[in-house]
Amino acid sequence: AQKVTQAQTEISVVEKEDVTLDCVYETRDTTYYLFWYKQPPSGELVFLIRRNSFDEQNEISGRYSWNFQKSTSSFNFTITASQVVDSAVYFCALSEARLVNSGYSTLTFGKGTMLLVSP
């Protein structure tokens, strides 16, 4: 069975601080995908990144960066120079990479980390 653990329930930082959100996953699949989603107060889940299990290169997108460590089953997310608009709940998720004939795969989410950025 798949499992995603986000041990940090809530993190509070002051604007311009860097913050790292942790994500640890469990799966028996050798091929899988990892995701981060942002859920602002409006409720809609906003896709941030997808990473497949074959690609352990770290990725940077503006103030966001992701550190994928297959050896420790972790996929951590860092926000550099945080801003008030970054305040939201962030979810890490895991998806099996099923064969195309099955046509779909579902997402297994962690419980989320609420990030509060104060001015």
Place this chain on the structure above:
Amino acid sequence: GAGVSQSPRYKVAKRGQDVALRCDPISGHVSLFWYQQALGQGPEFLTYFQNEAQLDKSGLPSDRFFAERPEGSVSTLKIQRTQQEDSAVYLCASSQVPGQGLAGYNEQFFGPGTRLTVL
């Protein structure tokens, strides 16, 4: 362009009432998912449609939950004889069917959700 829309955004029901939640996926998206998000938790998979076919309903918590997508576009999640434990946000997501490659690759686009409160 239009994203995934859901209605109503908020629904209050008395225990024992039946409710119907609507999802309008992105036009042309063949795959449609329903998730349930309890307070302080991550979304959990309920059911999956490919066109009008319900291929997976393994996440539906009881036989009081029923989903349909009769014409392969709009979907309705119905909950009969609602209970307090049904209180949650119900999220709908749609994605394209994979043409090539692994099924896990396709990004799911989420709607804003329907917040159901059962009194």
